[in-house]
Amino acid sequence: MNGVNDFAFKIGTVNGTGSASANGLLMQAIFRMGIPVSGKNIFPSNIQGLPTWYEIRVSKDGYTARPSEVDLVVALNPATYSKDVATVRPGGFLLYDSSWPLPKELERDGITILGIPFGRLCVESFEGDRERTLLRNIAYAGALTALLGIDEEVVDTLLNQTYGRKPKLLESNHTAIRLGRDYATQHCPCPLPFHLEKMAATGDSILMDGNTACALGAVYAGATVGAWYPITPATSLMEAFKAFCEKYRVDKETGDRNYAILQAEDELAAAGIVIGAGWAGARAFTNTSGPGISLMQEFLGLAYYTDIPAVFFDIQRCGPATGMPTRTQQADLLSLAYASHGDTKHPILFPANPHEAFEMAVQAFDLADRLQTPVFVATDLDIGMNDWMVKRLTWDDAYRPDRGKVLDAAALEKVKKFSRYLDVDGDGIAARTLPGVGGKGAYFVRGSGHDKHAGYTEDSDAYREVVDRLRRKFAHAATIVPKPACTLREGADVGLITIGGCDAAVSEAADKLQAQDVVVDVMRIRAFPFGDEVREFCEAYDTVFVIEQNRDGQLRSMLAIELGIPRDEMIPVLDYGGMPLTARVVVDAVSGHLAGVPA
Amino acid sequence: MTSIAKPPVRHPSLRQNSLGLTLRDYEGVMSTLCAGCGHDSVTAALVQAAWELELEPHRAAKMSGIGCSSKTTAYFMKQSHGFNSVHGRMPSVTTGANAANRSLTYIGISGDGDSLSIGIGQMAHAIRRNVNMLYVIENNGVYGLTKGQFSASADVGSTSKRGEANEQAPIDPALLALSIGATFVARSFSGDKKQLVPILKAGLAHRGLALIDVISPCVTFNDHEGSTKSYRYTREHEVEAVHADYAPVHAEITLPESGDHLRVVQMHDGSSVRLRSTAADYDPTDRASAYAHVRACQARGEIATGLLFVDGGSRDMHDLLKTPPTPLIDLPHERLCPGAAALDALMARYR
Ligand SMILES: Cc1ncc(C[n+]2csc(CCOP(=O)(O)OP(=O)(O)O)c2C)c(N)n1
Ligand code: SF4
Ligand SMILES: [Mg+2]
Numbered sequence: 001m002n003g004v005n006d007f008a009f010k011i012g013t014v015n016g017t018g019s020a021s022a023n024g025l026l027m028q029a030i031f032r033m034g035i036p037v038s039g040k041n042i043f044p045s046n047i048q049g050l051p052t053w054y055e056i057r058v059s060k061d062g063y064t065a066r067p068s069e070v071d072l073v074v075a076l077n078p079a080t081y082s083k084d085v086a087t088v089r090p091g092g093f094l095l096y097d098s099s100w101p102l103p104k105e106l107e108r109d110g111i112t113i114l115g116i117p118f119g120r121l122c123v124e125s126f127e128g129d130r131e132r133t134l135l136r137n138i139a140y141a142g143a144l145t146a147l148l149g150i151d152e153e154v155v156d157t158l159l160n161q162t163y164g165r166k167p168k169l170l171e172s173n174h175t176a177i178r179l180g181r182d183y184a185t186q187h188c189p190c191p192l193p194f195h196l197e198k199m200a201a202t203g204d205s206i207l208m209d210g211n212t213a214c215a216l217g218a219v220y221a222g223a224t225v226g227a228w229y230p231i232t233p234a235t236s237l238m239e240a241f242k243a244f245c246e247k248y249r250v251d252k253e254t255g256d257r258n259y260a261i262l263q264a265e266d267e268l269a270a271a272g273i274v275i276g277a278g279w280a281g282a283r284a285f286t287n288t289s290g291p292g293i294s295l296m297q298e299f300l301g302l303a304y305y306t307d308i309p310a311v312f313f314d315i316q317r318c319g320p321a322t323g324m325p326t327r328t329q330q331a332d333l334l335s336l337a338y339a340s341h342g343d344t345k346h347p348i349l350f351p352a353n354p355h356e357a358f359e360m361a362v363q364a365f366d367l368a369d370r371l372q373t374p375v376f377v378a379t380d381l382d383i384g385m386n387d388w389m390v391k392r393l394t395w396d397d398a399y400r401p402d403r404g405k406v407l408d409a410a411a412l413e414k415v416k417k418f419s420r421y422l423d424v425d426g427d428g429i430a431a432r433t434l435p436g437v438g439g440k441g442a443y444f445v446r447g448s449g450h451d452k453h454a455g456y457t458e459d460s461d462a463y464r465e466v467v468d469r470l471r472r473k474f475a476h477a478a479t480i481v482p483k484p485a486c487t488l489r490e491g492a493d494v495g496l497i498t499i500g501g502c503d504a505a506v507s508e509a510a511d512k513l514q515a516q517d518v519v520v521d522v523m524r525i526r527a528f529p530f531g532d533e534v535r536e537f538c539e540a541y542d543t544v545f546v547i548e549q550n551r552d553g554q555l556r557s558m559l560a561i562e563l564g565i566p567r568d569e570m571i572p573v574l575d576y577g578g579m580p581l582t583a584r585v586v587v588d589a590v591s592g593h594l595a596g597v598p599a
Numbered sequence: 600m601t602s603i604a605k606p607p608v609r610h611p612s613l614r615q616n617s618l619g620l621t622l623r624d625y626e627g628v629m630s631t632l633c634a635g636c637g638h639d640s641v642t643a644a645l646v647q648a649a650w651e652l653e654l655e656p657h658r659a660a661k662m663s664g665i666g667c668s669s670k671t672t673a674y675f676m677k678q679s680h681g682f683n684s685v686h687g688r689m690p691s692v693t694t695g696a697n698a699a700n701r702s703l704t705y706i707g708i709s710g711d712g713d714s715l716s717i718g719i720g721q722m723a724h725a726i727r728r729n730v731n732m733l734y735v736i737e738n739n740g741v742y743g744l745t746k747g748q749f750s751a752s753a754d755v756g757s758t759s760k761r762g763e764a765n766e767q768a769p770i771d772p773a774l775l776a777l778s779i780g781a782t783f784v785a786r787s788f789s790g791d792k793k794q795l796v797p798i799l800k801a802g803l804a805h806r807g808l809a810l811i812d813v814i815s816p817c818v819t820f821n822d823h824e825g826s827t828k829s830y831r832y833t834r835e836h837e838v839e840a841v842h843a844d845y846a847p848v849h850a851e852i853t854l855p856e857s858g859d860h861l862r863v864v865q866m867h868d869g870s871s872v873r874l875r876s877t878a879a880d881y882d883p884t885d886r887a888s889a890y891a892h893v894r895a896c897q898a899r900g901e902i903a904t905g906l907l908f909v910d911g912g913s914r915d916m917h918d919l920l921k922t923p924p925t926p927l928i929d930l931p932h933e934r935l936c937p938g939a940a941a942l943d944a945l946m947a948r949y950r
Contacts, residue, residue, distance in 0.1 A: 031950070205950075206946055206949035208949045216942075216945075219935075219937065220936050220937070221936075222932050223935075224927040224928070225927065244937075248937040249935065251923065254923065256922065256924075257920065257921045257922055257923075258922075258923060258930055258934055258935060259922075259927070260698040260699075260920050261920075262695075264724070265724040268688065268691070268721075269688075269690075269691040269694075269724065270691075271691075272684070272685075272688045272690075272695060272721070273691050273692070273694050273698065274695055275684075276692035276693060276694060276695025276696035276697075276698075277695035277698055277699040278695075278699075279695075279696060280660075280696040280699035280703075281700060282695075282698070282699030282927055298685050299688065302684060302685050392946045392949075393942055393946065394943070395938065395939040396939065397938055397939045399936070401932055433680075434680075434928070435660045435679075435696070435700065435703055436657060436658055436660070436680070436700060436702065436703050437657065438657035438658075438678075439657070441657070441680075442656075442657060442678050442680050444672075444681040444682075445681065445683065446673075446683040447665075447683065447684065447685055456673070
């Protein structure tokens with residue numbers, strides 16, 4: 001890193017002061033200069049007054065993982081000065097608000113310290129505390145345009161687009177940008193050695209977060225019922241769904257809303273609502289995070305045992321308990337895979353980024369209908385809430401929902417007898433009917449023991465027949481869920497296995513390892529249950545690393561449980577501090593292990 | 600043993616309703632409850648009510664939680680889909696089903712354990728949403744299925760079969776429902792079919808959530824001296840507030856024999872309920888006086904039964920959600936999916 005279009009900077013502020021718009025402005029400006037960029041918002045679980053950071057990485061090579069090192073820190077929160085100054089890489093820069101003398105905590109050898117009196121400049125130019133605080137953020141964005149060489153015209157256009165209808169605000173934002181920019185130009189070594197130069201590498205891309213993408217997927221898949229209970233980091237998914245529905249699903253003539261969003265009393269009820277809706281024939285979903293998944297356990301078992309489709313988005317956060325609710329993790333893997341009491345297993349899709357989240361959200365509805373079972377889409381806070389640069393989303397108008405085996409009145413006419421849980425095709429999936437259909441279609445859903453005709457039973461054989469069918473259905477699921485994504489290199493003798501949002505860091509690490517003559521193949525698991533390809537990959541290397549973001553190596557355990565691969569033969573690389581994974585963590589763990597350094 | 604085969608008992612009345620269906624057509628599989636269980640009487644009343652109302656069986660959905668009471672959805676209307684869900688969660692499942700397909704008649708059956716303990720939150724919120732459904736609590740003061748523990752509706756001083764006395768104050772579902780805005784609240788007694796059938800019919804016709812608390816003695820664990828949910832106790836302490844006769848729109852509406860204090864409450868579906876108050880000044884459309892009446896009865900050791908409150912013009916969940924008259928499940932994909940061009944246009948916002 002640290003050259004033209006290849007560096008990272010980090011802004012430390014206090015939350016609730018309006019820095020988000022300045023950070024968004026910077027991200028978008030860089031993106032519009034055609035340069036690959038990604039941003040990570042590191043925010044506290046609180047509304048106002050605690051430290052918050054925003055990390056922006058610029059990568060001409062298109063790497064989107066969290067940066068391994070930071071070239072420039074903008075330190076605007078005195079409470080985190082000492083922490084912030086320590087994160088600057090040797091030889092890097094620190095910019096602080098020099099309205100006050102340089103505090104002792106910020107002194108450090110081997111880095112360059114720049115001061116711009118943002119506070120004073122804003123006091124001189126603007127009225128009122130609120131405006132001054134807000135515009136101080138825009139002023140640092142202005143300084144960064146000069147320090148990093150952000151195109152002035154792009155920034156101006158963005159401001160015009162954002163505040164076009166509020167002339168006063170527009171004017172003060174322009175002024176604030178100018179304040180920062182002019183001061184930096186006159187007093188700082190602009191541009192810094194690492195800076196931006198226009199490229200043409202983002203034309204086919206967008207900046208989108210995963211929750212927006214999942215919501216859009218739900219709209220496009222034709223979901224009509226959404227039930228939820230607010231929880232970070234899942235909340236913005238339903239908010240986005242609502243916004244898209246208001247845009248696309250309101251009948252122009254009647255004002256009727258072709259969707260139902262129910263904010264439930266808790267996650268139990270949210271699960272009940274989507275299961276009720278799925279049973280009745282709607283495409284229904286809920287969005288939640290770990291604590292909500294815990295509350296949904298009983299219902300998940302019910303839906304599993306009674307063959308009811310529904311989609312569950314789990315935006316994972318740092319557990320256990322309330323844990324660190326604004327930090328990321330992949331620690332729900334086991335609790336999703338085997339959610340509920342009794343013998344239960346559930347399909348899970350693992351998108352690696354918002355683009356895939358959109359596609360997998362759609363797939364999840366098809367799979368749930370086809371398999372007649374709850375399907376999870378497991379993302380995490382990093383994918384869900386951060387803006388990622390991904391390929392623009394596209395849609396094929398030929399798409400029609402796969403509603404699976406549903407017998408309507410006409411189809412029922414043709415069958416002699418309808419038996420709800422009779423496996424005719426050998427794939428473990430029995431045809432269902434929807435309530436209201438009439439004729440022979442009525443059946444009784446029960447979570448208690450039932451036979452293949454849906455009748456009550458306490459008979460061992462009749463019970464086993466049904467649960468064995470469910471096992472066959474799960475085996476069938478392994479053949480239709482998304483296959484793993486493998487990146488193979490000539491001469492590789494090490495396998496890296498990873499999942500979800502770790503993909504960005506692991507792919508980057510694979511390139512870096514190659515530069516060190518360590519050649520690795522990478523398999524990113526995209527779904528549970530695992531298909532044959534997963535086993536083949538695991539068995540193809542003497543050395544296999546499993547890279548994931550939880551403490552206990554949950555993915556590794558699942559590979560051991562499901563495929564019988566000895567657990568200890570897979571080397572765990574575990575990163576669970578709550579931050580998005582960096583390539584450095586992976587490179588260090590892999591090369592360290594290969595060199596015989598104990599992890 | 601799978602489900603029990605139905606013995607070929609001839610029903611006394613095999614009259615057909617206008618759909619050509621007899622009472623038998625509204626029955627379900629053979630009950631497996633204890634002989635004499637109040638719940639079976641409620642089932643019989645439901646069969647009668649549905650038959651009289653001429654409900655198309657396949658257009659109804661039977662919803663329940665877990666308990667002896669919740670099992671009864673299998674014992675009526677075998678031509679309807681049924682959903683015996685999990686303990687205390689019938690309201691949320693019904694909410695979801697109703698959101699998806701508003702065109703069905705939802706018949707929810709629950710118990711006092713199911714609704715007043717584990718599921719009290721879900722019941723309250725279904726009431727708040729005013730989900731269009733019949734919500735019957737078969738209230739026996741105990742957990743029948745788990746063998747006779749006190750439920751939250753057991754009265755202070757009532758004793759369990761083993762002689763132990765309950766000392767915690769009961770939760771009265773009618774009062775609770777009234778206080779959180781229920782739009783239809785009634786109470787009846789499983790042993791009083793004459794009162795129960797018209798109330799069930801009125802509840803089925805109500806647009807919104809119709810809560811009916813039915814005292815339904817558990818003969819095995821709670822029908823002994825000292826129990827306040829026994830047959831004897833209920834018969835002796837019942838005070839009827841308002842007698843409801845249900846009149847479907849397509850049948851001739853005749854005046855009841857005694858026309859005193861007659862009130863006609865217009866139901867949302869166009870039909871009407873005729874109410875005969877025993878107390879001259881009882882007003883079933885006034886929430887505050889309904890609440891006061893139930894409390895006053897309670898203070899005298901009486902159980903207020905009858906149609907206690909109805910808001911005939913209430914807005915149900917779909918009115919509040921502004922969903923179309925067409926059930927959401929019947930909307931074609933083209934109306935739900937914005938399509939490729941819209942997505943393409945939307946992408947500009949993310950650049
Ligand atoms: C989660 C859960 N906890 C406990 C039970 C055990 N259980 C089954 S029925 C029941 C109580 C039923 O009482 P009520 O709703 O009053 O029905 P009744 O049998 O009295 O008609 C309990 C506690 C259960 N099925 N599920
Ligand atoms: S235990 Fe009580 S509630 Fe249950 S079936 Fe027997 S009598 Fe009825
Ligand atoms: Mg009970």
